[in-house]
Amino acid sequence: MTSYKITVEPLGREIDCRDDQSILDACLRNGVWLPHSCTHGTCATCKAEVLDGDVDHGESSSFALMDFERDEGKLLPCCARPLSDVTIEADIDVDEDFRMHPVQDYTATVVSLEDIAKETKRLVIELDREMEFNAGQYLKFQIPGTGADRTYSIANPPTQRRLLEFHIRRTVGGVASDGWIFRTLAVGDPVAVSGPYGRFVLRVGDDRPAVLVAGGTGLAPIKSMIRHGLENDAYSGHLTLYQGARTQEWLYDVEEFQRLEKEHPNRFSYRPCLSEEIAEGFGRGLVTEVIEAENETLHGHAGYICGPPPMVDAALKTLMGKRLFPRDIYREDFFNEADKAAGGVRSPLIKR
Ligand SMILES: Cc1cc2nc3c(=O)[nH]c(=O)nc-3n(C[C@H](O)[C@H](O)[C@H](O)COP(=O)(O)OP(=O)(O)OC[C@H]3O[C@@H](n4cnc5c(N)ncnc54)[C@H](O)[C@@H]3O)c2cc1C
Numbered sequence: 022m023t024s025y026k027i028t029v030e031p032l033g034r035e036i037d038c039r040d041d042q043s044i045l046d047a048c049l050r051n052g053v054w055l056p057h058s059c060t061h062g063t064c065a066t067c068k069a070e071v072l073d074g075d076v077d078h079g080e081s082s083s084f085a086l087m088d089f090e091r092d093e094g095k096l097l098p099c100c101a102r103p104l105s106d107v108t109i110e111a112d113i114d115v116d117e118d119f120r121m122h123p124v125q126d127y128t129a130t131v132v133s134l135e136d137i138a139k140e141t142k143r144l145v146i147e148l149d150r151e152m153e154f155n156a157g158q159y160l161k162f163q164i165p166g167t168g169a170d171r172t173y174s175i176a177n178p179p180t181q182r183r184l185l186e187f188h189i190r191r192t193v194g195g196v197a198s199d200g201w202i203f204r205t206l207a208v209g210d211p212v213a214v215s216g217p218y219g220r221f222v223l224r225v226g227d228d229r230p231a232v233l234v235a236g237g238t239g240l241a242p243i244k245s246m247i248r249h250g251l252e253n254d255a256y257s258g259h260l261t262l263y264q265g266a267r268t269q270e271w272l273y274d275v276e277e278f279q280r281l282e283k284e285h286p287n288r289f290s291y292r293p294c295l296s297e298e299i300a301e302g303f304g305r306g307l308v309t310e311v312i313e314a315e316n317e318t319l320h321g322h323a324g325y326i327c328g329p330p331p332m333v334d335a336a337l338k339t340l341m342g343k344r345l346f347p348r349d350i351y352r353e354d355f356f357n358e359a360d361k362a363a364g365g366v367r368s369p370l371i372k373r
């Protein structure tokens with residue numbers, strides 16, 4: 022194993038990176054922040070420029086990093102590994118509400134694993150030590166015996182630093198969900214994780230009302246944000262959650278959000294929506310249709326959207342139609358391997 026020097030401009034920071042390690046990984050473990058989202062070569066958020074040196078582009082999707090971009094000296098640091106000392110230039114835009122917590126490896130133990138909705142499990146793990154993170158960030162899980170990892174968002178607030186909650190949806194034929202978490206994973210099993218990753222975080226210095234849109238297990242990071250905002254008084258603006266599902270059997274944590282709405286009537290509103298079932302107390306239609314019908318304008322709000330990429334794109338368009346600017350909207354796309362193969366680069370309408 023060889024180690025090379027990586028210089029990150031315009032910061033002028035130098036770090037060491039092994040030849041089997043991604044440049045992003047080396048940076049995040051050494052306290053150098055680079056913008057990133059999926060960490061799997063799909064979203065293009067981390068795209069940067071090689072000023073000097075050679076890299077192996079690894080698993081970068083050819084949609085996220087096109088051939089002509091490689092020829093022009095671009096790279097995706099989340100996939101690229103150094104073949105020599107390398108200097109890169111990145112578009113580093115650290116948000117002042119964001120706290121940089123260097124990525125570390127942890128050994129965890131499964132504390133509980135339960136069915137909470139159709140094809141959906143709640144997984145609780147206990148880390149071997151405390152981890153600091155921002156509300157909305159995620160961890161990487163090593164899938165035993167495969168050498169592969171998958172990313173899952175933390176659903177509890179950052180004041181809870183050892184006992185971490187995750188919501189996992191089963192993907193038929195999926196290596197991590199179908200082949201491991203839904204099949205063999207059990208209470209007491211050890212789990213290797215690393216983190217925290219991502220920049221889909223609650224902007225705690227903001228005082229604007231915020232509309233949060235969650236599809237499926239896209240609820241996980243949003244639940245962390247809402248609980249942090251309300252229970253820890255971390256957010257002073259009003260929070261409105263639109264949670265979408267097909268029918269009630271796909272929806273979860275409804276009672277918990279109803280309780281939070283009762284406890285914080287002036288600070289939190291909850292709108293669960295069903296697209297294929299009519300039921301009292303639930304919005305009727307896709308979340309985008311309910312938002313459309315219930316709001317003349319959302320001008321002056323911040324927007325947070327998380328879930329499957331098509332839902333995120335649709336919600337983004339809806340919020341923009343209600344007069345939110347792209348700079349006011351934060352998104353997390355739950356890209357998977359199929360999205361990567363099909364070119365799941367996020368909409369050019371918005372970068373973060
Ligand atoms: C930032 C982030 C956070 C996330 N957080 C969560 C979360 O909190 N909860 C959650 O449930 N999910 C989350 N996800 C999604 C999660 O990381 C996994 O992608 C998801 O669980 C599927 O993983 P898997 O191993 O089960 O399926 P995979 O093995 O990745 O397969 C997914 C699908 O792709 C197909 N496929 C596999 N390889 C290829 C290929 N080469 N070409 C074409 N098709 C292929 C498979 O057949 C399957 O249909 C998140 C994703 C991101 C990017």
Ligand code: FES
Binds near residue numbers: 061062063064098100
């Ligand atoms: S973070 Fe590098 S492509 Fe998504």
